[in-house]
Amino acid sequence: MKLIDDNKCIHCKKPETLHHVISNCSAAAKERYTWRHNSVLYTILTSLENKLSHNLTNTKVYADMIGFSNPGIFFQN
Numbered sequence: 717m718k719l720i721d722d723n724k725c726i727h728c729k730k731p732e733t734l735h736h737v738i739s740n741c742s743a744a745a746k747e748r749y750t751w752r753h754n755s756v757l758y759t760i761l762t763s764l765e766n767k768l769s770h771n772l773t774n775t776k777v778y779a780d781m782i783g784f785s786n787p788g789i790f791f792q793n
Contacts (some may be wrong), residue, residue: 757781
């Protein structure tokens, strides 16, 4: 059908067969795992931040994620 110029997997550059796409690309699986992990962590952090802001004043949640203050400020030399 010539819909793509290259038949190699964009994640690992191996030939992109149906089997490879559905169950065999470890690079794509790692990206999905990271995305899922970050989504769960973001949900927990947001919930915690909302709960703390309602119960305490001047609270801040630190996390190494976009949208949160970086905890690295506690470990500077």
